[in-house]
Amino acid sequence: MxxxxxxxxxxxxxxxxxxxxxxxxxxxxxxxxxxxxxxESVQITGFGTFALVHRAARQGRNPKTGEAIQIEPSHAVKFSSGKGFKELLNSDDSN
Structure with a gap:
């Protein structure tokens, strides 16, 4: 969709x-x-919560060369599904 x-x-x-x-x-x-x-986080009861998370700087690897690289700190959005939504997804009727 x-x-x-x-x-x-x-x-x-x-x-x-x-x-x-x-x-x-x-x-x-x-x-x-x-x-x-x-x-702020956004909580929609029965559906889930959107929250901002901070990712610290870290070491990574270039997948092509294997060379070590520094990955900059960043922000990302995390979604955690609510209890009602999880139950709906795992019910036999969800298919």
């Missing part, structure tokens, strides 16, 4: 136009981005 497909499903589920479905999705995504940029 891509962003357009998700917008369409929002529009169908909320009984709104596709354009409004796109606006709703964009507002949700922008708010998640803004919260993460502020260092």
């Amino acid at each position: 891509n962003k357009l497909d998700l917008s369409q499903q929002i529009a169908i589920g909320a009984d709104i136009s596709l354009e409004k479905g796109e606006v709703v999705l964009n507002v949700i995504l922008k708010n998640i981005e803004n919260a993460l940029l502020k260092g």
Whole structure:
């Protein structure tokens, strides 16, 4: 599923136009981005949590040459699925 497909499903589920479905999705995504940029996590009960994690600088290897390289520190987003979502994914009805 891509962003357009998700917008369409929002529009169908909320009984709104596709354009409004796109606006709703964009507002949700922008708010998640803004919260993460502020260092806040976003918890959606029953679904999961988006959190910003810091990755420290570390040594790595160039896979082509095997040469040691320094990997710079960075930030990444971690998603942890919620209990309800995990249960849904592992239920017999999920297939």
